[in-house]
Amino acid sequence: MDGHADNAPGTLSDLASLLPDTLDESGDQDDEALTDEPTAEDGDTGESDTDGQDESTEDTPEDEEQAEPAPERKLKVTIQGEDGANQEVEVTETELVKGYQRQADYTRKTQELSHREAEAVDLLKSKYQEFSQSYAQKTEASRAAIVQLAGLRSEQEMAQLAHTDPAAWVAENQRQQMIANVVAQLDGQIAHERQVQAQMQQEAQARRHAEMYQKTWAELQKDGIDRDALAAMYSDASKTYGFNNEDLATILDSRQVKVLRDALAYRKLQAQKPAVKQSVQNAPKVQQKNSTNVRKDEQVQQRFRSGRASLRDLAASLPDL
Numbered sequence: 274m275d276g277h278a279d280n281a282p283g284t285l286s287d288l289a290s291l292l293p294d295t296l297d298e299s300g301d302q303d304d305e306a307l308t309d310e311p312t313a314e315d316g317d318t319g320e321s322d323t324d325g326q327d328e329s330t331e332d333t334p335e336d337e338e339q340a341e342p343a344p345e346r347k348l349k350v351t352i353q354g355e356d357g358a359n360q361e362v363e364v365t366e367t368e369l370v371k372g373y374q375r376q377a378d379y380t381r382k383t384q385e386l387s388h389r390e391a392e393a394v395d396l397l398k399s400k401y402q403e404f405s406q407s408y409a410q411k412t413e414a415s416r417a418a419i420v421q422l423a424g425l426r427s428e429q430e431m432a433q434l435a436h437t438d439p440a441a442w443v444a445e446n447q448r449q450q451m452i453a454n455v456v457a458q459l460d461g462q463i464a465h466e467r468q469v470q471a472q473m474q475q476e477a478q479a480r481r482h483a484e485m486y487q488k489t490w491a492e493l494q495k496d497g498i499d500r501d502a503l504a505a506m507y508s509d510a511s512k513t514y515g516f517n518n519e520d521l522a523t524i525l526d527s528r529q530v531k532v533l534r535d536a537l538a539y540r541k542l543q544a545q546k547p548a549v550k551q552s553v554q555n556a557p558k559v560q561q562k563n564s565t566n567v568r569k570d571e572q573v574q575q576r577f578r579s580g581r582a583s584l585r586d587l588a589a590s591l592p593d594l
Contacts (some may be wrong), residue, residue, distance in 0.1 A: 402473050409466035416459040422453045485525045492527035503530070509537050 347363045354360045364372070426434070426445065435442035493503065507521045510533055524530060574587060576582040 297592070397472060398477070402470060405466045405469055405473075409470070410465050412459055412466070416456055419456060419459075423449075425449055425452060425591040482525065489525055489530070495529060496531070498530070498534070506530070506534055506537060509516050513540060514539065514563065 282335060345365045345367060347365050349361050349363055350369070351359050351361050426449065431442065431446065431449075434445060493499075498506075507516070510516050510521065511518075524533075573582065
């Protein structure tokens, strides 16, 4: 016991020297943790945050009601029911716009489909026409080759053969009859193909005629030319230029109609020219002041503006009674 008492630290400095280094490091960390905590002196505290939130919420009144959207306007439209009868229903503007968009999209797709179908049909007809024409040409060539190779005899030669060798005449007559049957079949096929080609050409011409007719009317209506105006124009053209109905019926180009309209308008204007010229000549002459009087009037007006006008100037400016 006495030995331990002799080794005990006598002062605080001796006691501090005996403490381990780990205690110093942990003590420093605790001090740093204590210094990192917010204090009452710092401005950014939890209480200040809550105060800011309360202030922001105070700007918006709690009893303020949100504005309700205005009711959408409804329109009455007439549609065809399932029984075929017309009935009136109410639709909103949004439904009406969507319906129009669907109808426009359906119309566009239908037109595109119809256009593609027409192109496909035209392509098939064109290919068939090419095939038919090629088949007819090859059939004609085959017919000519058969006739040439068969060596058919004329009627005079067959009559002479029947007189000299009746048995040979019978065999030759049968051979020529068989060849004639084959040639007749080829002639029928050639005639059929030619008829089909002619019919297809007529249909194509009629289709082009209808398309040009519709296009011409669309262009004429843009210029305000309707059927009555066109009939009056054709009547004037017949009287002025001597066209008949057959000549005018062949006009299918809107540009030709416009040229005819301008020509008739020019002729009408030329016919009115003598009357206009006579009206101008009969119009009363306007008396014009000579340059001397104009200069005098300007001088008088200048004196009035400058305040140097005399009684004579005043009397001259008064109108005649």
